[in-house]
Amino acid sequence: MTDPAVAVLVTAAALWVGSEHFPHGWGFSPLAYLLTALIFLPLAVRRRWPVAVSLTSSLALLAYLAAGYDQLNLNFWGPLLALYSAASLRPARRIVLSWAVTIVAMFWSSRLVPGMSVGLGLVESVLFPSLACVFGSVSYRLAQRNDQLADVADRLRAEQEARAALAVAQERVRIARELHDVVAHHLSVISVQAGLAEYVFDADASTARKAVDTISTVSREALHELRRLLVLLRVDSDAPGYEGPGHDPAPGLADLPQLVDRVRAAGVAVKLGMSVPDPDAFPPGLQLCAYRVIQEALTNVLKHAPGERARVLVRCDRRQLTVVVENEGNAGNAGGTPGTGHGLTSMRERAALYGGTLVAGARPEGGYAVALTLFVDEVGALG
Numbered sequence: 001m002t003d004p005a006v007a008v009l010v011t012a013a014a015l016w017v018g019s020e021h022f023p024h025g026w027g028f029s030p031l032a033y034l035l036t037a038l039i040f041l042p043l044a045v046r047r048r049w050p051v052a053v054s055l056t057s058s059l060a061l062l063a064y065l066a067a068g069y070d071q072l073n074l075n076f077w078g079p080l081l082a083l084y085s086a087a088s089l090r091p092a093r094r095i096v097l098s099w100a101v102t103i104v105a106m107f108w109s110s111r112l113v114p115g116m117s118v119g120l121g122l123v124e125s126v127l128f129p130s131l132a133c134v135f136g137s138v139s140y141r142l143a144q145r146n147d148q149l150a151d152v153a154d155r156l157r158a159e160q161e162a163r164a165a166l167a168v169a170q171e172r173v174r175i176a177r178e179l180h181d182v183v184a185h186h187l188s189v190i191s192v193q194a195g196l197a198e199y200v201f202d203a204d205a206s207t208a209r210k211a212v213d214t215i216s217t218v219s220r221e222a223l224h225e226l227r228r229l230l231v232l233l234r235v236d237s238d239a240p241g242y243e244g245p246g247h248d249p250a251p252g253l254a255d256l257p258q259l260v261d262r263v264r265a266a267g268v269a270v271k272l273g274m275s276v277p278d279p280d281a282f283p284p285g286l287q288l289c290a291y292r293v294i295q296e297a298l299t300n301v302l303k304h305a306p307g308e309r310a311r312v313l314v315r316c317d318r319r320q321l322t323v324v325v326e327n328e329g330n331a332g333n334a335g336g337t338p339g340t341g342h343g344l345t346s347m348r349e350r351a352a353l354y355g356g357t358l359v360a361g362a363r364p365e366g367g368y369a370v371a372l373t374l375f376v377d378e379v380g381a382l383g
Helices: 001-018 030-045 052-066 077-091 095-110 118-201 205-234 253-265 286-306 340-355
Strands: 269-276 310-316 320-327 358-360 369-375
Touching: 001 030, 001 077, 030 052, 030 077, 052 077, 052 095, 077 095, 077 118, 095 118, 095 205, 118 205, 118 253, 118 286, 118 310, 118 340, 253 269, 253 310, 286 310, 286 320, 286 340, 286 369, 340 358, 340 369
Parallel strands: 269 310
Antiparallel strands: 310 320, 320 369, 358 369
16 A cells, blocks of 8 residues: 555544544534644655654654643554654764654643653653654664665676676687687598599599598598587587587597597698507696697698698696697698687687696797697695
8 A cells, every 4th residue: 555545544533533533522623624634644655754753753743732721642553653763764964853742742742641751751752753763763774784685686697697798708609619610620631532532533533432431431430529519508518528418528638649640641741659658647627728729730730731740648646737739731831721829819718717738839940740738736636
């Protein structure tokens, strides 16, 4: 029920009680009705002007008493209700005057009660308005606290939305990185083999057939990896190497021989040297990072130094995993396919994600080298 409706109902009740007061009511006294209405009707706007409403109600009661009316009835409670409203909506320092005026009205009212002493009347006149102020102040502080909590909740909601947006952006970067690593490598192999098949199609049918077989195998592997990535997205797992039902785990160190064989089939003589006693001792995310960096580095060899020899070295100890990919040709060979720079950026981002470092550049003796270092303690591998 709204404040105006409550004010009208209370006013109507006060007018009815005053007119029916025993042993004698107001009779035909428009002033009594008017002053009673002034005591209660301002409560309709108590939330907008609480202090003014409290003063008006108390002053109206004083005018009612000054006019000689001794039927207190419900009029006694009007200033107390208005004072409580003011205390619950405004700070204590702003209701001091209302409190004082209400005390005066209450004391004057007490003098109309037969048999009440001055001391008792004074105590009640101070006690009732003070209790109204205390209860109102408690409500005011609770309202303030609720407002603060609502503000904190709004800020937390905004921060949560910002974190969610950041997580979405990071997930998009991760998806883009995975797609780049998968698509770039396999398409590079397919491109090289397709070019070889076209070149020897009429002169060497056997070599052309092998190239076509390699294209078929690599394209199936690419589809398999893309399918794994899409399934990973469907289950909404952020953990690298997540092994959920219905799809294979992400590639790791144990899959490096197959990767090297695929690159060899594309025409790059790759030598793999691994000194990792137990690859499964490393977390799947770290293994995926090393695998993707090696894959991207060999893809760059295919694109920028086709036909040259390459070497992949993987070794570990209790503190770090080291990966080195080298080629003996010129990584900036004009005969290769020009790159966009996304591959090197992706490798560095992967290394940084696991607290590692990646260094890439030309070797003094010729060729190009990529060196990845992942610190075992950073990811908790090997105890």
